[in-house]
Amino acid sequence: MVRVILTTDVYHPFVCGVTKIVDIFAKEIPRYGYRVSILAPAQMKEAYIYSRTDSVDRLYLKSLKFLAFYPEVNAPEIFSSFFAIRKLLNNGINGEKVLVHAHTPYLTTTLLRLTARMMKIKVPIILTYHTLVEEYLKRRFGFLRGVASMIDSVFMGDLLRKIKALIVPTEYAKKVLLKHLFKGFRKLETKFIKIPNPLSREDYVVPNKSASSYYGDLEDGKYAIWVGRISHEKNIQFLIKLFENLDYKLVIVGKGPLLKYFKRKASSNTLFTGFVNNDVLRALLRSARCFVIASGFDNMPLAVMEAMAQGTPIISYNKGGHTEYIKHGVNGYIYRNIKEAKKYIKNVFENDDIYEEMSMHARETSKKFHPDIIIPKHTRVYENFIG
Numbered sequence: 465m466v467r468v469i470l471t472t473d474v475y476h477p478f479v480c481g482v483t484k485i486v487d488i489f490a491k492e493i494p495r496y497g498y499r500v501s502i503l504a505p506a507q508m509k510e511a512y513i514y515s516r517t518d519s520v521d522r523l524y525l526k527s528l529k530f531l532a533f534y535p536e537v538n539a540p541e542i543f544s545s546f547f548a549i550r551k552l553l554n555n556g557i558n559g560e561k562v563l564v565h566a567h568t569p570y571l572t573t574t575l576l577r578l579t580a581r582m583m584k585i586k587v588p589i590i591l592t593y594h595t596l597v598e599e600y601l602k603r604r605f606g607f608l609r610g611v612a613s614m615i616d617s618v619f620m621g622d623l624l625r626k627i628k629a630l631i632v633p634t635e636y637a638k639k640v641l642l643k644h645l646f647k648g649f650r651k652l653e654t655k656f657i658k659i660p661n662p663l664s665r666e667d668y669v670v671p672n673k674s675a676s677s678y679y680g681d682l683e684d685g686k687y688a689i690w691v692g693r694i695s696h697e698k699n700i701q702f703l704i705k706l707f708e709n710l711d712y713k714l715v716i717v718g719k720g721p722l723l724k725y726f727k728r729k730a731s732s733n734t735l736f737t738g739f740v741n742n743d744v745l746r747a748l749l750r751s752a753r754c755f756v757i758a759s760g761f762d763n764m765p766l767a768v769m770e771a772m773a774q775g776t777p778i779i780s781y782n783k784g785g786h787t788e789y790i791k792h793g794v795n796g797y798i799y800r801n802i803k804e805a806k807k808y809i810k811n812v813f814e815n816d817d818i819y820e821e822m823s824m825h826a827r828e829t830s831k832k833f834h835p836d837i838i839i840p841k842h843t844r845v846y847e848n849f850i851g
Contacts, residue, residue: 466561466850467499469552469587471576473537473568475504479739480693481661481766482567482594488664489565490520492839498846499560501552503572505537511544514551523552525572539571549579553587561850564589565842569623577626588849589627592661593637596763598644600697613644621649628849631842633661633764634785640763657845660789661764662838663830666742667773675715675751678744682735682751687713688809689752689776691745691767694720699781702758704730706805712813714756717748749774753819754796754812756805760784772830777822779808789832795825 472486490500500520505527506513513524525545527538553562553576564587566573573589580587597616605612620641624630632638638656645652674684688707692698700716704726707714714734716726727736740748749755755771760783762768768778768786778796780787790796797808812819831837 465499465559466497466563466846467501468493468846469501469503469562469564469576471503471564471566471568471573473505473571473573475502475506484664484766485592485594485661486567488662488835489839489842491518491664492662492835493843494519496839496843498843503549503552503576505540505572507538511541512548514548521552523548525549525575537571540575542575545575546579546582549576550583553580553583553585562587563846563850565846566591566627567594569593569620590629590631590845590849591623591627592631592633593641594633594661594763596637596640596761598640600761617644617646617649621645621652624649624652624655627655629657629845630655631657631659631845633659634788636785636788637763659841659845660833660838661766661769662835663766663769663773663833665835667746667770668830668834669746670774671743671747671750673743673747675748678747679735679737682713682715684751685753686813687715687735687752688754688756688779689715689717689748689771690756691717691749691770692765694718694723694726696722697759697761699758699761700726701729702781702802703756704734706756706758706802706809707731707733710806710809712753712809715748715752717745745770746774749776752776754779754809756809757781757784757786758805762786769830769833772826773833775823775827777812777819777826779805779812781805789829791825791829795822795829 470486470489472482474480474482490502494500502522506524508526511526515522525540525548527540569591601609601612642650675682676684690703708731717737719739749771754777757780760781763785765786778790780790780798782798782800787798790798792798799805799808
């Protein structure tokens, strides 16, 4: 029996793309004969908490807020985490083979690596590179971004030397990371494997309610939508400005450090829903005329793929990994400036034939991310590195 340990620095109750993807893997890979453990930080009094639900072991590490870098990240307490991780790895010593599939490269994964080294056991590690950290550092650290970027470049290069493989969901992510690394590390490009992230099976389910049944002031098919973390790097100010003089409503789903700020700045045709559960999210995506995105920061935002699964065309800025899956004029549009964005939004809203055609192609595109397609690609990678 092989145990796959999924590591992450962000997990429930904070819900983001990485949280969702970890949950998808935890649910799907047991179908292929693997046992699953999730190693994640949590704010709690106990040194650690172990739980088992739905055939998945979860080990939560006592942690503190890591405010200096990313407010939603929890930094595990080192001493207690060592004993908790030691207990988890002992399962491998006692008969199971162990492989780590890391979904964040930093705190939790580093603690696991160091603990394994102290125990003198070799654990193969595969990392999926979700977040384009270089882009985030530019916006987060201002004039200190050069120093922060250099430290991260050294860290990622050293990590890349030690792991078995690095999975990139897009060619864009590969390009950005290689540029971020020092030249001496770029020869490790041979470890890169491109595999898109999976959607969940539930993402393809047609909701039994429309958006208007949840929000009385919304008219189905008469609004555009964006979903994500409300922060500087997402370029939400562009979306708000874009819709100021348009006759269509903009729905912004999610929460984040700038939610209150943008609520004050936005015009009356913008609705902020805050965080919503999956049933409401699917209804909002299904009833939207289009999904709009203005950020070039993203690697492969899960919300874009979730929108496609509900048949919602994508109107996107021409930068970001997700644009690799958008065919201009087929399942959405790619714009370069605000003038083009307004033109394409009007096309989708005012022409039913264009909308219906794009909606059909968006659903077809989303099938590429079905777990029955994506998860076996990952398990084949696992098999290559299991002793």
